[in-house]
Amino acid sequence: MPDVFGRLSLNTMTTKGWTLRQAVEQTAAAGLPAIGLWRARVAEAGVEQAAKIVGDNGLRVSSLCRGGFLTGLDDHDAALEDNRRAIDEAAVLGASELVMVTGGMPDRDLVGARGRLADRLAELVPYAADHDVRLALEPLHPVFCADRAVISTLGQALDLAAPHPARTVGVVVDTYHVWWDPALAESVARAGAQGRISSYQVCDWLVPMAPDPLVSRGMMGDGIIDFSAIGTMVRDAGYAGDVEVEIFNETIWATNGVTVLETMKQRYRELVWPALDSPGADHSQTAE
Amino acid sequence: MPDVFGRLSLNTMTTKGWTLRQAVEQTAAAGLPAIGLWRARVAEAGVEQAAKIVGDNGLRVSSLCRGGFLTGLDDHDAALEDNRRAIDEAAVLGASELVMVTGGMPDRDLVGARGRLADRLAELVPYAADHDVRLALEPLHPVFCADRAVISTLGQALDLAAPHPARTVGVVVDTYHVWWDPALAESVARAGAQGRISSYQVCDWLVPMAPDPLVSRGMMGDGIIDFSAIGTMVRDAGYAGDVEVEIFNETIWATNGVTVLETMKQRYRELVWPALDSPGADHSQTAE
Numbered sequence: 001m002p003d004v005f006g007r008l009s010l011n012t013m014t015t016k017g018w019t020l021r022q023a024v025e026q027t028a029a030a031g032l033p034a035i036g037l038w039r040a041r042v043a044e045a046g047v048e049q050a051a052k053i054v055g056d057n058g059l060r061v062s063s064l065c066r067g068g069f070l071t072g073l074d075d076h077d078a079a080l081e082d083n084r085r086a087i088d089e090a091a092v093l094g095a096s097e098l099v100m101v102t103g104g105m106p107d108r109d110l111v112g113a114r115g116r117l118a119d120r121l122a123e124l125v126p127y128a129a130d131h132d133v134r135l136a137l138e139p140l141h142p143v144f145c146a147d148r149a150v151i152s153t154l155g156q157a158l159d160l161a162a163p164h165p166a167r168t169v170g171v172v173v174d175t176y177h178v179w180w181d182p183a184l185a186e187s188v189a190r191a192g193a194q195g196r197i198s199s200y201q202v203c204d205w206l207v208p209m210a211p212d213p214l215v216s217r218g219m220m221g222d223g224i225i226d227f228s229a230i231g232t233m234v235r236d237a238g239y240a241g242d243v244e245v246e247i248f249n250e251t252i253w254a255t256n257g258v259t260v261l262e263t264m265k266q267r268y269r270e271l272v273w274p275a276l277d278s279p280g281a282d283h284s285q286t287a288e
Numbered sequence: 289m290p291d292v293f294g295r296l297s298l299n300t301m302t303t304k305g306w307t308l309r310q311a312v313e314q315t316a317a318a319g320l321p322a323i324g325l326w327r328a329r330v331a332e333a334g335v336e337q338a339a340k341i342v343g344d345n346g347l348r349v350s351s352l353c354r355g356g357f358l359t360g361l362d363d364h365d366a367a368l369e370d371n372r373r374a375i376d377e378a379a380v381l382g383a384s385e386l387v388m389v390t391g392g393m394p395d396r397d398l399v400g401a402r403g404r405l406a407d408r409l410a411e412l413v414p415y416a417a418d419h420d421v422r423l424a425l426e427p428l429h430p431v432f433c434a435d436r437a438v439i440s441t442l443g444q445a446l447d448l449a450a451p452h453p454a455r456t457v458g459v460v461v462d463t464y465h466v467w468w469d470p471a472l473a474e475s476v477a478r479a480g481a482q483g484r485i486s487s488y489q490v491c492d493w494l495v496p497m498a499p500d501p502l503v504s505r506g507m508m509g510d511g512i513i514d515f516s517a518i519g520t521m522v523r524d525a526g527y528a529g530d531v532e533v534e535i536f537n538e539t540i541w542a543t544n545g546v547t548v549l550e551t552m553k554q555r556y557r558e559l560v561w562p563a564l565d566s567p568g569a570d571h572s573q574t575a576e
Contacts, residue, residue: 108514110467143431145468146495146512156470179398180433182444207434211499224434226396 004269007276009034009062011201011246012041014264015257020045022257024057030261034060036201036244037093039086051093061095062242063136063172063199070120071103071113071150079103083124091131097198098128099136099172104147113150118160121169129168136198137161138172141180143213154178154187161196170198173234174246176205176217179225185233192237200234202227202272203247215248220267231275243272292557295564297322297350299489299534300329302552303545308333310545312345318549322348324489324532325381327374339381349383350530351424351460351487358408359391359401359438367391371412379419385486386416387424387460392435401438406448409457417456424486425449426460429468431501442466442475449484458486461522462534464493464505467513473521480525488522490515490560491535503536508555519563531560 010027012018012035018026020041027035035054042050042064054061067086070079090098100121105113121135128135137157140149151157154171161169171191178184191197204223210216220227245264252260298315300306300323306314308329315323323342330338330352342349355374358367378386388409393401409423416423425445428437439445442459449457459479466472479485492511498504508515533552540548 105512108512110514111517114470141431142429142468143497143501146493152468153470159470180430180440182402182441182447205434209431209501213431213497213501224393224396226398229399 004273004277005032005265007034007241007243008032008265008268008273009036009060009242009244010261010264011036011065011244012038013065014245014247014252015260016253018257020050021053024053024059026257026261028057028059030265032059032265034062034242034244036063036065036246037061037095038065039089042089042093047089047092054093060242061093062244063097063099064090064093064095065099065246066101066138067098067135068100068149069103070117071106072116073106076120080120080123084127087124087128087131087133090133096132096134097136097170098133099138099199101138101140102149102151104145104150110145110150117150121160122163125164125168129165134168134170134198136170136172138174139177141177141213153181153183154191155183158187158190158194158196166195170196172199172201173197173230173239174199174201174203175225175227175230176201176203179205179230184230188230188233188237192234192239197234197237197239197241199244200239200241201244201246202268203245210250215250217247217249219247219249219252219263220245220271227271228275231272235276243268243276292561292565293320293553295322295529295531296320296553296556297324297348297530297532298549298552299324299353299532300326301353302533302535302540303548304541306545308338309341312341312347314545314549316345316347318553320347320553322350322530322532324350324353324530324534325383326353327377330377330381335377335380342381348530349381350532351385351387352378352381352383353387353534354389354426355386355423356388356426356437357391358405359394360404361394364408368408368411372415375412375416375419375421378421384420384422385424385458386421387426387487389426389428390437390439392433392438398433398438405438409448410451413452413456417453422456422458422486424458424460426462427465429465429501441469441471442479443471446475446478446482446484449482454483458484460487460489461485461518461527462487462489462491463513463515463518464489464491467493467518472518476518476521476525480522480527485522485525485527485529487532488527488529489532489534490556491533498538503538505535505537507535507537507540507551508533508559515559516563519560523564531556531564
């Protein structure tokens, strides 16, 4: 019998009130095998100490969030340097996937911003390759195109990744960002065929939205996303890695973390896992 | 010398506080040739009377907003009937373009909603053709996919239009909805090549957004949209029709309408018109 929770990972942003140690220990206590880390949380503990805490609790690091913000006009060196530090940290943490939030528009020139992004990504790739860290390009929902990420679709992320090896540049499939995309099935299949799916992240799209779209993410089942449909695409694309739950939501942040973890496990079992586990699902990852 | 304002149209939503008569008379007094009407505004005056007011003031009706909302589960007959009434009204008003806001998701089945939309569009096409009214499919920004329009990109709108004649099913290019799309240039060109551009609507994307994305539209120049870039695409695609300014914005709605019209003309002249007027622009429409 497959382990229902054998691929489930808590992203530390979901239980924002917890320290790194609390998040790691509670994740392990809940029987989950992996955790997704944000750099600020890691920095509070110190990178080496964070790696030790994770290791002592027997967890995998499913991803490190985040590098990126490579679209600025005047911060070329600083942006690259910060990304190299993120790569260093990922390497110390044993995180093979560094999530890249690519950056928004410093002016009205969207094409220019996308061009700078491509150039700076190319500058980072050798450093990432040297450290065995994959730059996981995350397309963000187009509502964030101006202020956070000029990459808005999975297809666009794959085009940006194309010049680089799949082991060094991947893509993130985050349900919150991609659910609306009419080309989603085709793009997920393409990502899988190229071996570029770095991470599958799940949370729901709430209706109505919160006033700030950044914190309008919901627990799976609380919104309109069909996790069965998207999970099937991801499974059929051959993805067998961890499934991270990353939720920005003021109500969830105000809730006791243990309760959040329990709800998350229940919703994952009901809504996310069945599609991943259907015939055709590859459990090799869970046996590691 | 080309007439700077020879294609500029006020959408009645921009000066929401005005009655139909006020909007028409002020538009004419401002030297604009066209107006875009919302059905509720028309209904206040009565359709026949509205047509007379517009005609007496020598304006074109650049579009009628809106038909659509064709994705419901249980309202098939009522939705079609309402759309037939919208087509009737467009015909009486001499509006060749009926803007279609296609409708959102009544449940989690996005593919199903898109399928119902395609089916019901097909049912409406003969009626629209009989009345010489074009159904102008409007892709809405993906932030509205759940609650307003399951059509999120121009390419997707063109795919939906494809089975139908270009004279009966067109597409709307509204800068607020399409500016982020990495495939925009290609899709605008495709729309133009097919003769399907029903309307070019302009307003800006504000950063930060208003808490409700519906009313986060801004006056051109107040946000991050490059009207020169998109205007050039639309011009190069051969579009020579009216350019509607449609802004949902609480601050603008609280401003005196005459002031709004003046600002709109100034921003149009500075930011929108130059790209439309560059070499290659077709002024045939302005000579009508």
